Amino acid sequence: MCLRVLNNLNSDYPVTGRNMNWFRPIEANLFQFPKGLNRQGLSTKKAEKKDLDPSVIFHWKSKYASIVAMMGDETQGYATVDGMNTEGLVVNVLYDTPATYGKPKHYQENCNISILRWPQYILDSFANVNQVVNYAKSNTLQLIKEKIPEGGKAKDLMQDKIHLAVSDLHGHSAVIEIKAGELHVYEGKENQIVTNEPDYPTQLNILKYWQYLWGQTKPAIATPVFTVPGGISATQSFERAAFNLTLSDPVQNPADVLAQTRALMQNGAIPFAFNPSKKEQATCTRWTNLSDHQAGIYYFLNPLNMMPVWLEVDAEANQCARVKLISVNNVSGELDNHPQLQGSMSDHLQSCEDPFKS
Secondary structure: OOEEEEEOOOOOOOEEEEEEEEOOOOOEEEEEEOOOOEEEOOOHHHHHHOOOOHHHEOEEEOOOOEEEEEEEEOOOEEEEEEEEEOOOOEEEEEEOOOOOOOOOOOOOOOOEEEOOOHHHHHHHHOOOHHHHHHHHHOOOOEEEOOEOOOOOOOOOOOEOOEEEEEEOOOOOEEEEEEEOOEEEEEEOOOOOEEEOOOOHHHHHHHHHHHHHHOOOOOOOOOOOOOOOOOOOOHHHHHHHHHHHHHOOOOOOOHHHHHHHHHHHHHHOOOOOOOOOOOOOOOOEEEEEEEEEOOOOEEEEEOOOOOOOEEEEOOOOOOOOEEEEEEEEOOOOOOEEOOOOOOEEOOOOOEEOOOOOOO
16 A cells, blocks of 8 residues: 655655555656646546536646656556655645545536646645645635556556645645545644555544554553554554654754655565465555655655666756656566666656646
């Protein structure tokens, strides 16, 4: 199950980590987007299939440049999974089993947006968590469901069910869940850890139980128990990440904060080919990303490669560009992890069309 951890133990230098877990190989691209892009909330082709007039599709113009990890390909389309903009706002998209959406609004102008493009709208439009929260509490956009594009050989695509975690360079955090098309916001620096399920209020209630056992509440338990489940379910992943973060000391050196966050994510990762139930396709961590809010650097770690890659968010970027980090052959399903790619990806970017232009 996916895992997001905001390491804000050092409030001056927060770093957000995310493990992307999935049950089959998925294509991964790193996109660089400039500000000033004119975008629409649903592709013209899919709007036609849903019998939606172009006038009711939401349009916006990006205020901020961003670096974004995307699933999908040209055939299936793309979905923003994670990203960071030039203001240090980070968006992490996680699967959310309890999520439910409303129906498209066929007669309300400029209001319908795909759930796959909505996270990009957040990155394009807001500078910090407070702005996102204020928007979410008065949201008038209608979120339209779509199948999640995985790229490559993937068939029978999963129906989208997502929630968002947002964090910023001040260490602020919010989780936004969708129930019957309405946005529910859980704001607070203490909302550091998010997994797929259960719903976020239940995750927080689970945390209260463990915080008591670990001696973190008042009145404190007389004999703290420093233990936690070690399994791979969403709940166990949440508990283990909370255990490691809660009982860790803040570190002062920015490089140490980054290393600390990387270790937290590795501890919560599912190893490649780990398959206790002997399923045909076993879930594992396909990649980990780290967002350094202050430095404006977005790191991508493929567990099947030895070296990480990264990109710095460029406020002066003047065109869309991308680099493919994981490829899946659409016939054989064979993976190409592009192991020759190491370090900064700035020289590997190739100009491309904006996938959300139409």
